[in-house]
Each structure stands twice: as structure tokens, then as C-alpha cells.
Amino acid sequence: MTAGYTGKILRINLTHGSKSIIDTEQYEEFGGGHGIGSAIFWDLCQDKAISGYDPRNVITIMPGPNAGTCIPGGNRMELCGVGTFAYPVEWFTRSNIGGFFSSMLKFAGWDGIVIEGKASKPVWINIIDDKVIIEDATGLWGQLVNTAQAEIWRRVTGRDSFGEWLPLGDKQTTQGPSILCIGPGGENLSRLGTIQSGIGVSSSEGGLGGVWGSKNLKAISVLGTGSIKIADPVALIATRNWANALIGQKPAPVPNGRQVSCAGCFWKCKSRTQSGAYQDGMCLRGFYLTDPLPDGRTASDIYSLYGFNMNELAGVSLTDGVYVDKLYKMGVLGPGKPIDSSPVPFEKFGSAEYAESLCKAMANREGIGADLTEGLMRASAKWGRLEQDLASGLLHKAHWGYSWHWSLPNVEQPFSSMVSEREIVEHIFTSPRNGSILGSPEFMKMPAEKLVDMLSKKVIPYTNDPFMFDYNWQEPDGSNMKQALETGIYSEHKAKFVAWHRHYSRFYIQSVLYCDYICPCWFDPQAENWSGLTPEFETRFFNAVTGKNLSFAEGIEKGRKIWNTDRAIWVLQGRHRNMENLAPFMFTPAGSSVKTIDFRPPPAPGQIESPADDNPEGPPPLLPGAAPQAVYKNGQWASVAQANMYLDKAGVEQWKTHYYKFEGWDVETGWPTRNTLEELGLRKVADTLQKAGKLGKAK
Amino acid sequence: MVNKSPGVKALPLAEGYLLVDSKKCQGCLSCMMVCSMVHEGSICLSLSRIQVMQNILKKWPEDIKIVQCRQCANPLCVKACPTGALYVDTANGNIRVIDEAKCNGCKKCITACPFLPQRIVWNPETGKALKCDLCLNTPYWKEKGGPSGKQACVEICPQQVIKFTRKAPKQQGDGGYDLELSEEIVK
Numbered sequence: 001m002t003a004g005y006t007g008k009i010l011r012i013n014l015t016h017g018s019k020s021i022i023d024t025e026q027y028e029e030f031g032g033g034h035g036i037g038s039a040i041f042w043d044l045c046q047d048k049a050i051s052g053y054d055p056r057n058v059i060t061i062m063p064g065p066n067a068g069t070c071i072p073g074g075n076r077m078e079l080c081g082v083g084t085f086a087y088p089v090e091w092f093t094r095s096n097i098g099g100f101f102s103s104m105l106k107f108a109g110w111d112g113i114v115i116e117g118k119a120s121k122p123v124w125i126n127i128i129d130d131k132v133i134i135e136d137a138t139g140l141w142g143q144l145v146n147t148a149q150a151e152i153w154r155r156v157t158g159r160d161s162f163g164e165w166l167p168l169g170d171k172q173t174t175q176g177p178s179i180l181c182i183g184p185g186g187e188n189l190s191r192l193g194t195i196q197s198g199i200g201v202s203s204s205e206g207g208l209g210g211v212w213g214s215k216n217l218k219a220i221s222v223l224g225t226g227s228i229k230i231a232d233p234v235a236l237i238a239t240r241n242w243a244n245a246l247i248g249q250k251p252a253p254v255p256n257g258r259q260v261s262c263a264g265c266f267w268k269c270k271s272r273t274q275s276g277a278y279q280d281g282m283c284l285r286g287f288y289l290t291d292p293l294p295d296g297r298t299a300s301d302i303y304s305l306y307g308f309n310m311n312e313l314a315g316v317s318l319t320d321g322v323y324v325d326k327l328y329k330m331g332v333l334g335p336g337k338p339i340d341s342s343p344v345p346f347e348k349f350g351s352a353e354y355a356e357s358l359c360k361a362m363a364n365r366e367g368i369g370a371d372l373t374e375g376l377m378r379a380s381a382k383w384g385r386l387e388q389d390l391a392s393g394l395l396h397k398a399h400w401g402y403s404w405h406w407s408l409p410n411v412e413q414p415f416s417s418m419v420s421e422r423e424i425v426e427h428i429f430t431s432p433r434n435g436s437i438l439g440s441p442e443f444m445k446m447p448a449e450k451l452v453d454m455l456s457k458k459v460i461p462y463t464n465d466p467f468m469f470d471y472n473w474q475e476p477d478g479s480n481m482k483q484a485l486e487t488g489i490y491s492e493h494k495a496k497f498v499a500w501h502r503h504y505s506r507f508y509i510q511s512v513l514y515c516d517y518i519c520p521c522w523f524d525p526q527a528e529n530w531s532g533l534t535p536e537f538e539t540r541f542f543n544a545v546t547g548k549n550l551s552f553a554e555g556i557e558k559g560r561k562i563w564n565t566d567r568a569i570w571v572l573q574g575r576h577r578n579m580e581n582l583a584p585f586m587f588t589p590a591g592s593s594v595k596t597i598d599f600r601p602p603p604a605p606g607q608i609e610s611p612a613d614d615n616p617e618g619p620p621p622l623l624p625g626a627a628p629q630a631v632y633k634n635g636q637w638a639s640v641a642q643a644n645m646y647l648d649k650a651g652v653e654q655w656k657t658h659y660y661k662f663e664g665w666d667v668e669t670g671w672p673t674r675n676t677l678e679e680l681g682l683r684k685v686a687d688t689l690q691k692a693g694k695l696g697k698a699k
Numbered sequence: 700m701v702n703k704s705p706g707v708k709a710l711p712l713a714e715g716y717l718l719v720d721s722k723k724c725q726g727c728l729s730c731m732m733v734c735s736m737v738h739e740g741s742i743c744l745s746l747s748r749i750q751v752m753q754n755i756l757k758k759w760p761e762d763i764k765i766v767q768c769r770q771c772a773n774p775l776c777v778k779a780c781p782t783g784a785l786y787v788d789t790a791n792g793n794i795r796v797i798d799e800a801k802c803n804g805c806k807k808c809i810t811a812c813p814f815l816p817q818r819i820v821w822n823p824e825t826g827k828a829l830k831c832d833l834c835l836n837t838p839y840w841k842e843k844g845g846p847s848g849k850q851a852c853v854e855i856c857p858q859q860v861i862k863f864t865r866k867a868p869k870q871q872g873d874g875g876y877d878l879e880l881s882e883e884i885v886k
Contacts, residue, residue, distance in 0.1 A: 068732075069742055070732045107743070153756070161754050162752035163764070164816050174766075175753075176754055199756065226745075227741040229740075233736045234841055240855070258722065258723055275758070
């Protein structure tokens with residue numbers, strides 16, 4: 001058994017109540033997390049074109065070799081399966097979650113969990129080391145996520161909290177169980193249903209909470225007392241110290257509270273306070289924290305407790321989400337209006353009362369809640385507004401119905417999402433310059449030529465092509481189209497970068513599982529030339545834990561294999577080139593209307609400067625602070641602010657052709673070819689596609 | 700310096716202690732991970748000599764508690780050991796350590812520890828007791844440990860809430876060992 005792995009994956013069939021073991025070794029080449037999840041899904045889910053709600057759906061919960069170790073950002077986990085959220089097809093999808101479950105699962109002796117079938121009544125799964133029991137969820141079903149988890153803690157440990165050793169056979173622990181849990185959202189099959197761990201840590205995108213609900217699975221609890229073998233402990237500590245010296249963070253005071261992190265991490269990106277508000281909140285919840293609406297913080301807590309996707313709810317509760325609020329203000333939605341808003345009090349939009357009422361209506365599928373719990377794309381379609389609102393950008397969803405997270409001028413974001421199954425939400429990839437949270441103001445000043453030179457050395461194995469980072473676009477008058485096609489955003493160079501981006505993420509971020517707040521580490525403010533820890537970071541930690549001698553390029557190739565496995569699944573679900581498009585508003589000036597990162601100090605709650613909304617029936621207003629991008633013009637590199645960027649249809653089509661060609665896919669259909677799949681060791685995948693009549697044609 | 704508690708056989712005070720600040724701990728468990736790793740070569744929360752207990756559903760400060768071996772002035776664990784495996788290491792700053800070769804697995808030291816959770820850790824794989832040695836014996840770490848060296852948990856803590864001190868903390872209650880840390884206290 002390779003160090004860093006426990007050697008076994010728990011397989012549970014809820015229909016039969018059966019449990020079995022899969023040897024990790026047969027899937028180890030995929031790394032862990034998403035890679036192993038996709039490979040197992042491929043093998044076990046016979047009909048891949050099923051609905052996410054189908055009992056035959058196979059879902060995987062997979063940590064990676066990092067989990068259970070002190071690798072910073074290393075204790076995340078990947079959840080996969082056919083989702084429920086994507087529009088118009090419920091694509092096979094993924095969602096990532098941090099916290100403590102991944103490490104505890106490893107300590108219990110498991111590299112992952114596979115769930116098949118559907119229980120006949122609500123259940124939860126109780127894992128204590130190698131003892132696995134499918135338990136009756138009576139008393140848990142219907143509970144908010146905090147109440148349900150507290151009750152599971154009591155049932156597992158026989159007490160409310162901690163303070164003594166808990167004997168477990170001949171073993172013992174002072175720890176409590178780590179729990180994944182759905183709320184009323186997932187139970188009632190909401191496409192916005194999340195899986196929460198604690199209160200603020202969640203797996204939100206993809207609607208996998210609704211999948212758990214459809215399987216009658218309320219929660220999984222795990223408590224472990226075992227060991228994780230480390231191949232080279234000395235190297236692991238040395239690498240941790242090296243990384244900490246370069247990108248570690250100094251402690252900062254939290255009034256009446258503490259900074260908190262996921263297991264094993266040296267960063268401190270969350271907080272916990274005496275009030276319990278915003279418990280372990282992170283990322284998108286920050287928008288609620290600074291939202292000018294009166295109860296943004298409280299609303300974010302309410303959404304967590306009910307187990308609803310806060311990113312999607314931004315479209316129904318945040319000032320910069322606005323869709324339903326704009327419909328309300330337009331007189332289209334409201335009491336007695338064409339879209340009846342009862343029982344949700346839209347006149348109290350932004351209040352805690354509104355948030356609670358919204359959650360209850362969505363969970364109970366009551367009134368407008370029945371529409372909203374299907375997600376805004378399906379709701380808008382039902383209201384007969386989808387086409388016009390996507391065209392205007394009023395409904396600000398560029399790809400597969402997912403809410404806007406990062407996008408233009410970071411063009412690799414919408415392009416990656418378009419060829420994926422969801423909005424990718426890979427933070428540091430928002431753009432090489434925008435996305436880094438490592439002292440970004442300094443990098444804003446980095447000369448463009450120096451920037452692209454540094455970045456182009458890191459994208460192994462496609463090094464030394466600075467045009468991968470060129471953001472030339474056609475400009476509003478179309479004057480720069482030639483450059484955009486040759487070296488800019490529609491060029492083969494950008495296609496190459498997106499391919500690297502996809503392969504890197506699939507292996508290092510989603511399978512080995514480095515937190516995407518840390519990796520890729522483009523910049524290090526303390527290093528000469530500001531050159532960050534990528535590519536050294538990823539392989540040094542991986543090799544110290546596993547004892548392997550993986551090169552960075554080998555990891556990228558593994559990512560390509562995982563990416564092609566996913567691609568084949570989507571093809572079997574109906575994917576074709578002609579489906580891979582962006583919403584119409586992306587091709588108009590509305591395409592740039594996005595809240596881009598703002599490097600100014602964050603405002604105090606309630607103090608954010610909201611830009612004037614001079615287009616009440618249009619997309620949300622642009623916030624200031626868009627970072628300049630590197631642009632190659634007249635033989636030299638320059639930094640240019642591109643907050644007004646939008647796309648050209650012919651340009652995007654050319655980009656797609658470049659991209660499919662680079663991936664070795666049929667440029668007519670976007671389907672992988674046999675040559676490409678066999679080169680990756682995926683002959684059985686090629687055979688299946690061929691049998692389905694969906695194998696790409698070689699040139 | 701020796702312990703002069705009335706009615707107790709005098710044992711020399713330890714010359715090294717770990718202090719913690721539970722209220723600022725970020726709950727990452729890195730200290731537990733490295734504690735078990737530098738001693739055992741693998742990571743195991745149940746074998747860590749320092750224990751961070753956390754319930755992420757609770758509000759601050761009831762959500763996290765750190766407990767560590769107190770290197771007691773009156774070490775009942777030492778006195779309970781029938782084989783002399785748990786002893787005061789006079790060659791290494793009088794710290795209370797276990798000679799695993801002599802441990803017979805009777806668990807009397809665990810029973811004798813008056814604190815909850817007990818600071819002596821049971822290793823079911825070897826059938827022997829483990830305790831904090833301030834990293835005196837760490838086969839999987841390159842640093843010199845012990846009371847005159849470094850401690851892995853102190854070194855790894857990203858919140859700097861585990862500190863080493865030579866000054867004996869107040870023995871009554873937890874306040875001497877779990878407190879708001881400052882340079883003055885640590886010195």
C-alpha cells in the first residue's frame with residue numbers, strides 16, 4: 001500500500017443496505033478525489049445519461065493523499081456524481097469541500113466512500129473506524145444542519161461535547177465525529193441543496209444535496225482513530241516549513257473570537273465568534289457580510305442552516321445578485337403580479353425575515369418557493385422570461401445556469417466553464433493577476449512583460465509561450481480582432497492555456513486536492529521576481545507523503561486523463577460542440593458587467609460603496625477595481641484595464657476549434673477520438689463511446 | 700529546585716513546560732499531526748501527546764480546548780509506575796518521560812493522571828503508554844528536541860499558541876497552563 005493512502009474505499013448500496021470494499025490500488029493512478037471518483041463512476045454507473053435523482057446515480061466522496069496530513073490547503077475533498085443543478089442537462093459534476101471530514105475519513109481507514117441506490121426510508125451512515133452502520137434517521141430528517149449534527153454527535157459519542165477520552169474498543173479518541181449533512185433543502189430535492197459540514201463549510205455547487213435527499217441520505221458521520229503512513233516525515237515537515245516561511249500568514253486578532261482553518265492548514269481564512277454569527281464563513285459568504293442590505297450576515301447563516309446554495313441565492317437575495325429584486329421592482333413579480341411572490345415578503349427584501357421565509361418556501365415548495373428551489377434558470381423558463389433575460393443580462397448566468405463567480409475580463413474562466421459542466425469557481429485562476437490573494441497590490445504594479453515571462457515558465461509542459469497570457473480582444477469597434485485571433489483571447493495560445501488550466505485543476509486541485517486559495521501559487525511577495533511556489537509546491541508535498549517521484553508534467557498528464565474521462569461521461573450524457581455556448585449577454589457590453597475583484601481594503605459591513613444602478617432592467621452594475629491584464633500590442637507588452645471586455649461569436653467559435661484540436665477531440669463534435677483516449681490508457685472508454693456512436697472522428 | 704509539596708516525596712521540578720492559549724487556537728490540528736509524526740513516523744490523532752478537542756458547532760470559546768502534559772511538580776504518573784518506565788529524566792531537565800522498553804502496559808500511569816482527558820496516551824498497537832517528552836526522542840525529525848531544544852508542536856503552530864517555558868506554571872487549576880500568552884509569561 002502506498003503511503004498517504006489507506007488502501008480501501010467504502011462502497012455502500014443504500015437499496016440493499018450492503019457494504020463492501022474497493023481496493024484503492026486499482027484506481028490509485030488517478031491520484032484521489034475527483035480522479036478516483038470519475039473512474040469509479042465510469043465503472044459503476046452503467047447508464048450515465050440518468051437524472052441526478054435516479055437511484056442508479058453513483059456518488060463518490062473522496063479525499064486525496066494529502067488528507068490527514070499537515071499540508072497547507074491539503075485537507076479538502078471532492079464530491080462527484082450526476083448533479084441536479086446544471087441547465088439544461090443535469091451533467092455529471094463535482095463539488096469541493098474543506099473542513100475536517102476528509103482527514104477523519106482517512107484516520108478511520110478509508111480513502112473514500114461510494115454511495116449507490118436509494119434507502120427505503122431516511123438514514124444516516126455511522127462510520128467508526130472499520131465499523132459501518134446504516135442508521136435510522138428518525139429524529140434527524142427535517143432538522144436544520146446544526147441541530148441534526150449536534151444530535152449525531154450525541155448519538156455517536158454519548159455526550160454533547162468533549163473533555164475525556166472516548167473508548168472505542170481497544171482504541172480511544174478525544175475527538176468528536178466529523179459530519180456531512182443535508183438540510184431541509186436537500187431533503188426536499190431542491191436543486192440548490194447543499195451538503196454542509198458544521199455550519200459554514202459546504203459543498204454547494206451542482207445540487208448534490210438534492211441527490212442525497214433523493215437517496216434518503218441525511219448525513220454521514222465518521223470518527224477515526226487510525227494512522228496515516230507518511231513516506232518521508234522529515235521531508236514533509238521541511239516542505240511545510242519552507243511553504244510557511246514564504247506564504248504563511250501571521251495571526252490576526254478576532255474580536256470575541258478566533259481565526260479558524262481547515263485541518264492541517266497554516267492559513268486562517270475563517271473565523272468563529274462568541275455570537276456564532278457567520279460561523280466558519282468563507283468566500284461567497286463574504287459578499288453577504290459586506291452587503292449593504294440590513295441582514296446580509298444573518299441571511300447567510302440562515303441559508304447555511306437550511307442547506308441552500310448561497311451562490312445561487314445571491315441571485316435572489318443580494319444587491320448585486322438582483323434578478324428577482326429587479327423583477328419585483330419592474331412590477332413583474334410581487335403579490336398578485338404575473339409572477340406571484342407569495343408567500344415570500346419581497347417588500348422585506350434583504351432582511352432576515354425575508355431570508356427565513358424564502359428558505360421555508362423553497363424547502364416546502366410553497367408558492368414562488370416551488371419555482372425558486374428549481375434554480376433561477378428553470379424558474380425563469382417557467383415564467384417565460386429565460387430568453388429575453390439571458391439576452392439582456394438581467395439573468396446573469398453565462399454557462400450551464402450557474403451563477404456568476406468569476407468571469408470577464410478573465411476570459412479563461414468562461415471558456416473553461418463552457419467546456420466544463422459548471423462554473424468552475426477556481427479562485428486563483430480567475431486570472432493570473434487578479435486571482436492571487438498573495439499580496440495582490442504589489443503584483444498590480446508588476447510590469448506586463450515580466451509578468452508573462454514569469455507565468456510562462458510555470459505552465460509546464462507548455463512553457464515559454466507568453467501569449468497564453470495575452471488578453472487582446474476585439475475592442476468595442478472591432479479594430480483589434482486580428483490581434484485577438486492571432487495572440488489574444490481567441491488564439492490557439494489561449495486554447496493551450498485553458499487546456500493546461502483544466503488538466504492542472506483536475507489533478508492537483510481536485511484529485512490530489514490542494515486548496516484553490518493556495519494553488520497554483522503564481523506569486524510569492526517575498527521571492528525575487530515575485531515568483532511563486534508553483535510548480536515546486538505541488539510535487540514536493542505529494543512526493544513527501546506518498547514516496548513517489550512524480551514530476552509536475554506527469555501530474556498534468558494525469559489531469560488530462562481525468563479530464564478526458566469526464567469528457568466521455570458528458571458525451572454520453574449528450575454533450576456536443578453545438579451545446580458549448582455562452583449566454584447571449586456575454587456578446588454585448590453587458591458581458592463585462594461583473595463584480596470584479598477590488599483590492600482596496602474591505603469596507604465595514606454596511607459601508608460598501610454600491611455603484612449607481614442606472615439600468616434597472618439590465619445586468620448588475622460594474623464595481624470598480626478591475627485589475628489590468630497583460631496585452632501585447634505593437635511589439636511590446638502593456639498592462640491594460642479591460643473591465644469593459646465582451647466576446648465575439650466568431651472569435652469564440654475559432655477558440656473552440658483551437659481548443660478541441662489541442663485536446664485531440666473531433667472539432668466538429670467536440671468528442672474525444674480513439675487515438676486521444678488510447679494514448680491516455682482509456683481504451684475501454686473509447687470502446688464505450690464507439691458503441692454509443694459517439695467517438696470523435698480522427699482528422 | 701525541588702517540589703516541596705507537603706507529604707509527598709520530593710522530586711525535582713521539570714525544567715520545561717508547554718503553555719497553550721486555547722482561546723486563540725485555530726483548530727487546524729497541525730500540532731497533533733506533527734506530534735504523532737515526529738515520534739511514530741505516521742500521523743494519528745489518537746497517538747498525539749497534545750490533544751486539541753474541537754466541536755465546530757459550538758461558539759467561541761467553547762468550541763476548542765487544548766490539553767497537554769503538565770510535567771507536574773507532583774507527577775502521580777511517575778509514582779504509579781510499577782516498573783520505573785515512567786521516570787524523571789535528570790539528564791534532560793527533569794522532564795517526566797517513558798522508557799517504552801520498560802513499560803509493561805499496566806495503564807496505572809493513565810489511571811493516576813488526575814486530569815481529564817488523561818495526558819498519558821495509550822497506544823493499542825504496541826500495548827504501551829506514551830507521553831509528551833518535549834520532543835526529546837523524535838526519530839522522524841531532524842531538529843534537536845527536549846527541554847534544551849525545540850518542540851515540534853511549538854514550531855508548527857501557525858497561530859503561535861503553543862509556547863515552551865522553563866518557568867514552572869501555577870499548578871492549581873488550568874490557568875497556569877492555558878492562558879493568554881505573552882513574551883513575559885513565556886520567559
